[in-house]
Amino acid sequence: MDAVQLARLQFAFTIGFHILWPTFTIGVAWFVTWLSGLWWWTGKPVYRDLMRFWTRIFALGFGMGVVTGIVLSYEIGTNWSGFSRSVANVLGPLFMYEALTAFFLEAGFIGIVLFGEGRVSKATHFFSCLMVSSGAVFSATWIIASNSWMQTPAGAMLDADGIYHTVSWWDVIFTSSFPYRLAHMVCASFLTCSFVIGGVSAFHLWRGTYPAASRAAFSMAMWMALVLTPLQILIGDMQGRNTLVEQPTKLAAMEGLWETTKGPPMTVFAWPDMEAEKNLFAIDIPYLASLYLTHSLDGEVQGLKAVPREDRPYVPIVFFAFRIMAGIGVILLATAISGAVLRWRGRLYTTRWFQFLVMAVTPLGFLAVLAGWTTTEAGRQPWIIYGQLRTADAVAPVASGAVLTTLVILFLVYNLLLVTFFWFAGLVAWRGPVEGPLPSDPTRPGIDRSAPTLVGAQAGTLSPTPGE
Amino acid sequence: MELIHMFDTPVLFAAVAAFSVVVYVLADGFDLGVGILFLAAPREDDRDLMMASIEPVWDGNETWLVMGGTLLFAVFPAGYYVLLPAFYLPICFMLFALIFRGIAFGYRVQATSFRYLWDIAFAGGSILATLCQGLILGGLISGVPMQDGMFSGGPFSFFTLLGLLCGAGLLGGYGLLGAGWLIWKTDGPTQVFAREIAQAALILTAIMMLLVSAWSAYSVPEVASRWFAWPNILLLAPVPVVTAAIMLAVWRSIWQASEISVFLLSLLIFALGVVGLVVSLWPYVVPRQITIWDGLSDPMALWFVGIGVVIVMPIVLAYQAHAYWVFRGKTSHEDHYGAPVDHPAQPIVLAKGSPSISR
Numbered sequence: 046m047d048a049v050q051l052a053r054l055q056f057a058f059t060i061g062f063h064i065l066w067p068t069f070t071i072g073v074a075w076f077v078t079w080l081s082g083l084w085w086w087t088g089k090p091v092y093r094d095l096m097r098f099w100t101r102i103f104a105l106g107f108g109m110g111v112v113t114g115i116v117l118s119y120e121i122g123t124n125w126s127g128f129s130r131s132v133a134n135v136l137g138p139l140f141m142y143e144a145l146t147a148f149f150l151e152a153g154f155i156g157i158v159l160f161g162e163g164r165v166s167k168a169t170h171f172f173s174c175l176m177v178s179s180g181a182v183f184s185a186t187w188i189i190a191s192n193s194w195m196q197t198p199a200g201a202m203l204d205a206d207g208i209y210h211t212v213s214w215w216d217v218i219f220t221s222s223f224p225y226r227l228a229h230m231v232c233a234s235f236l237t238c239s240f241v242i243g244g245v246s247a248f249h250l251w252r253g254t255y256p257a258a259s260r261a262a263f264s265m266a267m268w269m270a271l272v273l274t275p276l277q278i279l280i281g282d283m284q285g286r287n288t289l290v291e292q293p294t295k296l297a298a299m300e301g302l303w304e305t306t307k308g309p310p311m312t313v314f315a316w317p318d319m320e321a322e323k324n325l326f327a328i329d330i331p332y333l334a335s336l337y338l339t340h341s342l343d344g345e346v347q348g349l350k351a352v353p354r355e356d357r358p359y360v361p362i363v364f365f366a367f368r369i370m371a372g373i374g375v376i377l378l379a380t381a382i383s384g385a386v387l388r389w390r391g392r393l394y395t396t397r398w399f400q401f402l403v404m405a406v407t408p409l410g411f412l413a414v415l416a417g418w419t420t421t422e423a424g425r426q427p428w429i430i431y432g433q434l435r436t437a438d439a440v441a442p443v444a445s446g447a448v449l450t451t452l453v454i455l456f457l458v459y460n461l462l463l464v465t466f467f468w469f470a471g472l473v474a475w476r477g478p479v480e481g482p483l484p485s486d487p488t489r490p491g492i493d494r495s496a497p498t499l500v501g502a503q504a505g506t507l508s509p510t511p512g513e
Numbered sequence: 514m515e516l517i518h519m520f521d522t523p524v525l526f527a528a529v530a531a532f533s534v535v536v537y538v539l540a541d542g543f544d545l546g547v548g549i550l551f552l553a554a555p556r557e558d559d560r561d562l563m564m565a566s567i568e569p570v571w572d573g574n575e576t577w578l579v580m581g582g583t584l585l586f587a588v589f590p591a592g593y594y595v596l597l598p599a600f601y602l603p604i605c606f607m608l609f610a611l612i613f614r615g616i617a618f619g620y621r622v623q624a625t626s627f628r629y630l631w632d633i634a635f636a637g638g639s640i641l642a643t644l645c646q647g648l649i650l651g652g653l654i655s656g657v658p659m660q661d662g663m664f665s666g667g668p669f670s671f672f673t674l675l676g677l678l679c680g681a682g683l684l685g686g687y688g689l690l691g692a693g694w695l696i697w698k699t700d701g702p703t704q705v706f707a708r709e710i711a712q713a714a715l716i717l718t719a720i721m722m723l724l725v726s727a728w729s730a731y732s733v734p735e736v737a738s739r740w741f742a743w744p745n746i747l748l749l750a751p752v753p754v755v756t757a758a759i760m761l762a763v764w765r766s767i768w769q770a771s772e773i774s775v776f777l778l779s780l781l782i783f784a785l786g787v788v789g790l791v792v793s794l795w796p797y798v799v800p801r802q803i804t805i806w807d808g809l810s811d812p813m814a815l816w817f818v819g820i821g822v823v824i825v826m827p828i829v830l831a832y833q834a835h836a837y838w839v840f841r842g843k844t845s846h847e848d849h850y851g852a853p854v855d856h857p858a859q860p861i862v863l864a865k866g867s868p869s870i871s872r
Contacts, residue, residue: 075634115581137588137814138814141588148580149833152572160840450602465616
């Protein structure tokens, strides 16, 4: 493998690993905010227990997001200096604004969200949750704006030295694909988290532990899933039609469409053969792609052959990644609708098979997010800035041995992190939304939770404990 | 350095970048320092308390590292796309170290049987990250090979003796900051430990600051001429003199009643260290290759960044200060990730009550 491929592999791996955590934390941060608000308004202990429970899980995921995100903000310089030299005037300020308006906001209030209960009022705690969850969305906004600019560049001029200069910040930030991408990603995060919250609650419903809290959370999760799954499919359709206009080659790869066709079929399954420029083993449904892409039976869709071979992405990856994402969407929709039917019949909390189903689909949202990002990122190759800068011209003058070394270490470290996260988050999830104070755990060394001297030192600040 | 340049745009943005670096070094400095001292602490209880003292704020501190990186990218892109590939390995290893250190906060308190592994991850991560920062600093002072506007060295050209010395100096300096923080934020045996280790950290800092200054003057002639040319030597002499005086003051205040003075004075030492660094490297983004005037980004980018810095950064500083205020006072064992937040409820009542009963 050459340096470009290694750098691409490293970036794909680190950003693919990272995106799991924002997906998880954006949604859960808003869930915690919602619970903190409910606890403040209603004073019902069930919301406090749920809030504390999900805050503990959120803390673990948030830490993972922070440490894997810092890697990315430096990797763009270390591995892609050709790219950063070219786009610094355009994307540099967007990244800086992400740090300034999002990371600081999250970091400034995360301490209060995690440890502040009892030190601050319920209203302040709610406000801090709101700041953290808003910061998470701001962060997504800046990053999606940057990514959208790379996909559908506008508002900047390229000079003879290969340097971009911003002409209009408005046009740079609000590119034509930005609104759809942002909505699709934020909705994906909420949807994924709905099924995570649903899955964990289903587990406790199945075990019969913490019935009140589990029912409340399960109900909220299933409502969210019912609203968001169709919404996400609608937004996805809108983004697809934007891609048809802005990035026709990517769309052709997603559909596995080689020839420019009027009224193209939907290819359910095929093996796209890059050499022969055709699909093998294809199963087609006539006119269907035309219907959902152009909303007519005889709309024209551009095929892959419209561009030279060297300007095409690697089609099988794009083709299958898109099908995985869309397939998961269908499964989640079916699950959400089943939940609604069961709720209508009054059996939402008692149907065993449905509890198993919701537990089983818990990880699917993450898979769909990975597949969706694979579709859009692999689909815009060989361009790093669509139609303007080739990925191969963007790498840094770094020895491939150094890139390979760090890639291997990253691979080992991240897998270790993942196992560790599953272990500890699994423990917390297993323990469940414990009601009221936890007893001291004598098997856990170190923290003597009732050491009176140390606690007494700050009893004054801690005394207005909520829930008492 | 002509006077006409003193207040123009590049200088102002260089000041903002320098400010971010200073805040990063001071803020993450003390929490890295707590990590550096971590394994030296004699008891499990000390380590719990040490970690709890920085848990609510470390993330905000480390965010300044991201801020510095993105600010460099936005304002002095040449610094970003030349220096980052030049320091590829130390930057990557610093990030690996920060990963282990960062997740140790969340997981250590949850761990039961393998807690010592998280102790090692936290302390080792802090030490490795600090060493890498030292190697980057030393490499920066020594200079970076460039050709056609890009980095042209190999993967190990960052490595210098100066970098090792800087690494040792930062270990001492961050350790001192960390000890100062612990003297302020903890009490009992943990505070005694912090006072003891502060002495060792101060000695290491002083020796290494001397060695780094001497070796960079000897090995980098441009730095020597900057400091020793007439009349610079007269104007700059106060920097080392004041630094030495403050070090003496730290030494004298380690065992004194004022619990915050070691921390404040060591912050001052670091600030002076940065002043010394600016003197040595001014006005370069990439030392002796690209100045801040040549490496500046577009006016369009600058005014956009400028608005954010002027309007948002004060707000950021205000709520970061607020976070420190919320967690003011001595740290207790109650402040932990994963520790159920409700448990203070009952013990607190007991703790408040019990002294009065005994009275």
